[in-house]
Amino acid sequence: MANKQETILAPVSGQVKKLEDVPDPTFSQKMMGDGLAIEPSEGNVVAPLNGEVVQIFPTKHAVGIRGDAGIEVLIHIGLDTVNMDGEGFEAYVGQGDYVKAGDPLITFDVDLVRKKAKGVITPVIITNGDDLDALEKTDDGEVEAGKSALLKTNVKAEVESETPAASAGEYSEEAGAIVAALGGEDNISVATHCVTRLRFALNDEGKINNSKLENLDIVKGSFMANGQFQVVIGQGTVDKVYAAMVNETAVELS
Known part of the structure; x- marks a missing residue:
């Protein structure tokens, strides 16, 4: 084709x-x-x-x-x-x-x-x-x-026209790994998200394990801006990772 x-x-x-x-x-x-x-x-x-x-x-x-x-x-x-x-x-x-x-x-x-x-x-x-x-x-x-x-x-001809629906528990492992790379639940004051990225207010930026975070396949990049540590995930996925974070951690969400 x-x-x-x-x-x-x-x-x-x-x-x-x-x-x-x-x-x-x-x-x-x-x-x-x-x-x-x-x-x-x-x-x-x-x-x-x-x-x-x-x-x-x-x-x-x-x-x-x-x-x-x-x-x-x-x-x-x-x-x-x-x-x-x-x-x-x-x-x-x-x-x-x-x-x-x-x-x-x-x-x-x-x-x-x-x-x-x-x-x-x-x-x-x-x-x-x-x-x-x-x-x-x-x-x-x-x-x-x-x-x-x-x-x-x-x-490319083989691209599928539809994306499979998210399954229960999807991205729970990735959400937990992101939280761990940011120094754990106690280091996250509040978390929110937009259409492309997770946004975190952190208690201690020195506890971020950048290499661990950027080695995660789901993470496309990260940076600090406007007092928030931002983790880029991507549209259509970031909201699922955020939902998993809601279900799997005690992080305070906004």
Whole structure:
């Protein structure tokens, strides 16, 4: 069977930026995958391809779509916008909805995001890059939502179109290993998560075992930012690891 080509349209209008220029290590170091970012000129987010909405975060600042050919795209509106708790965002789709390229996904208040978050720059990430043969990025400096091609890729023919459902007890071992690498339950003051990463307030940063943490297959990277130790897991998985942490440990959760 021939490889399947997929075109990812720009989900927002604005200036195209390299991921390396995004002031957040999760994106600039490509912990979640490769792609591009857009500095939005307006707050309308549309579907970049035909596919299923596999995740939309409760705070509406990020949405994940699995295209018909199996490619997985994450659109993350702004930086640290999870802390806005949905203020200024409105979603028009839910998890499990099928969308076509150009369909409205989310609207957001650009000025409010600039005021309350670290920035409005919006990374567009291919999160299953191991399933791709190539990734072609646009050379255009400006793109129009739902019309301009942002990325093109060849998806390997054997990629499955569906992800198996999580089983009971899934990720309990990984959750326990992460807690242990952070110095144990007593060293974690509070834990929360966003669409890509676990976030921890720690009592003693000196107790972190970085080598042990980064040797875990599930961990894509980690760093300290804004007083939180952040462990990058990935969309569609981070919430399951967090749920396992809820069930398997006595860590105080937020």
